[in-house]
Amino acid sequence: MSELRDLYQEVILDHYRHPRHHGRVEDASNEADGFNPLCGDRIHMTIRLDGEKVEEIAFEGAGCAISTASASLLTEALVGKSKQEAKELFERFHRLVTTEDATSDDEAELGKLAVFAGVREYPVRVKCATLAWHTLKAALDKDQDSVTTE
Numbered sequence: 001m002s003e004l005r006d007l008y009q010e011v012i013l014d015h016y017r018h019p020r021h022h023g024r025v026e027d028a029s030n031e032a033d034g035f036n037p038l039c040g041d042r043i044h045m046t047i048r049l050d051g052e053k054v055e056e057i058a059f060e061g062a063g064c065a066i067s068t069a070s071a072s073l074l075t076e077a078l079v080g081k082s083k084q085e086a087k088e089l090f091e092r093f094h095r096l097v098t099t100e101d102a103t104s105d106d107e108a109e110l111g112k113l114a115v116f117a118g119v120r121e122y123p124v125r126v127k128c129a130t131l132a133w134h135t136l137k138a139a140l141d142k143d144q145d146s147v148t149t150e
């Protein structure tokens with residue numbers, strides 16, 4: 001188990017140090033701001049939809065390792081997904097980090113995102129891990145108010 005944990009940490013640190021899809025999408029069709037006051041994490045997410053499909057997605061901002069890695073892994077997972085698939089993935093992710101009820105199906109669908117299962121034990125960290133997802137949802141719903149985890 002500790003080997004698995006090390007592997008998880010490695011994935012998180014890698015995405016923190018080298019965030020994927022970092023920056024802004026040109027000609028974004030959707031965007032939103034997210035803020036986690038408990039930790040001070042800030043995210044600005046931009047998305048370009050092609051119909052119902054996420055064509056491009058990027059994020060910028062400043063945050064802790066968990067929030068940055070979560071945003072990075074999210075953007076990587078979301079390219080090519082439909083809005084509906086994105087929301088389903090959000091539900092699976094939320095179940096994984098907040099409950100013991102995540103199924104093996106959830107974990108399979110989440111792929112690398114399953115590395116965040118460990119944050120479940122640290123409620124403060126759950127806010128860091130889910131910030132990007134709440135921001136994503138606000139962007140897809142075109143909910144203009146900026147998102148806060150509080």
Ligand code: ZN
Nearest residue numbers: 039041064128
């Ligand atoms: Zn944080």
